[in-house]
Amino acid sequence: MEALWNNYRWAIILVGLLIIGLMMSAYIVNEEEQAVVVRTGEPVRTVNTPNGVTGPGLYFRVPLIESVRKIEKRVLDLEMTDEEVLSNDQQRLLVNAYARFRIVDPQRMIERAGTTEGVRVALEPILNSALRQELGRRTFAAMLTAERGNALANVKVNLDREARQYGAEVIDVQIKRTDLPSGRPLESAFQRMESDREREARTIRAQGTRDARIIRAEADAEAARIFANAFGKDAGFYDFYRAMQSYDETFRKAREGENGRGESSIILSPDNEYLQQFRGRR
């Protein structure tokens, strides 16, 4: 060992220095990052930018003078805070959107915004105001549905224009949530839903009653038709026949009284039709 050291001292020192130098000057840029080489505070070149010629891999810098700043290359998320938007028919809606963006010009980003967080901070108010402006031109119902895609495309264009100044590119803007603001608007929506349902319940009940009455009336009519059909054959006999039934029915209580005797009393005149034979008259 000592012999080795004695014989190759300079070589070993040289190799050591080389290794140290390599470690100080080489750097790896990963697939998911891009890098800006800053020479004494000034960005001089970039590596692995989305539209650049260099890819990820092993790169070198001048030690001590140049430093490397790595920046996310992947798509980043810009989430806005809940924003109350007034539609053009004066209704309030709580809107929450997000945008997806990507740093395409890291050199400019470092100069203008510093970090990706700086880009977010710069873009968020722009997203908010662009969204408010765009949605404010629409009616409440349109905000909810139909022209959503159209409005978002406009917001995206506006936001992208601003983002370019910070070296970022906006890929997509989406509305994540549209809610009614809590308090009055939400309560009145609940009230409306409730009254809506009450009306529905009432209608359903009324329909049920109506249907029931119709069904009964139809049955009554059918019964009348059946009766008329049968009894119409001889009205005179029906009158008699029905009268007999009616007497039976009228005095039925009497017949089925407690002790087998009715409680009705009938006062008959001897001239009564029934009693015409009573005196042996013929």
Next chain:
Amino acid sequence: MQIFDRLKERFGMSGSGLAMADKNPWGGSGSKGDGESSSGDNSEGGGSDGPRNPWLPGGGSGDGKRRSASIEDIFKNRGPEGPNRGGSGGGPNFRMPERPGGGSWLPIIIALIVLVGLALTSMHLIQPKEKGVVKTLGAYTRTLDSGLNFTFPYPIETVEIEDVEGVRAVNIPASGDSAKLILTGDQNLVDLSYIVRWRINDLADFKFQLAEPIETVGEVAEAAMRASVAEKTLDATFTGAGRAEIQQAVRERMQETLDAYRAGIQVVGVEIAKADPPSEVVDAFRDVSVAEQNADAARNLARGYAQQTIAGAEGEAEAFDKVYEQYRLAPEVTRQRLYYETMERVLGQTDKTIVEAEGVTPYLPLPELRRRATPPAPITAQAQPTEQGQ
């Protein structure tokens, strides 16, 4: 780890009971070995004042004599006949342990650690469900399939392994959250919760395109769900068909958006777990279903009445027809017969008073009538106490 195991085996074979050299290069650092030969065993079994030996096998030292082997022993035993240790720090000089300078083993140890590190970072056992992306000097070069794969060791190539077959589920709203109300197209609110199931489609895209792919799935799902529900009416969100349409629409919308992001994610399915009216108005909604049942009940009752009425009418008409048939054969006699029969029935059961002549005031037996009316009352009155008495 495998290397450590192998070393341990060798120590076991070469346990020749050599006395430990006072100067053990392992010093007191028992944690350098593996867990099995803990230092506690040493102090118990050895009981001597010698330095702790991490390689000492536990339990086999009841006689106080050390049967352990040090790393020096191995090399000493292997030295002449075993294969050379390959030019590492020890060099050709196998007499090294006898030199007082124990620190001279350090290069070998460093070399061993480096070797283990190299082995660990160049060998990758990938499970059947998994895939791995390889970055060569930071640049994505290839995707590893399952099985045993080899790459260049750490600083040159790195591997990130991810489960690509497993379907992951996102609950929205997350289980802790309170109800999230979604606006429907007719400006009503619905309390909706759903599950999005997804898996990794393209691992390289998944790793390198989105900074936060998993959060993105949730956000995209929420945007798609709200957009889809806003196209439907409130009632449609409650019906099975409407729900199926929403699920389908959300899935397509999500896939479109994620594909636009090149997220490498495939949406397997979207399931609406619950679509309810908001709790604030749930009573009104229940009342609607109660009303539906009420209406149905009313209709059923009416139908019952109708059947009864018509059947009754038919019976009555039929009865009349039968009698009329007979009547036609002998009208006068039948008429008389019916008349007398009815009168018999009617008058046979009632009190009759016949007023013979004019001017005679009939006596109405009112007290008698009252007497006859009263008996039932005591009977029922008596019946109750006897029932209670039983």
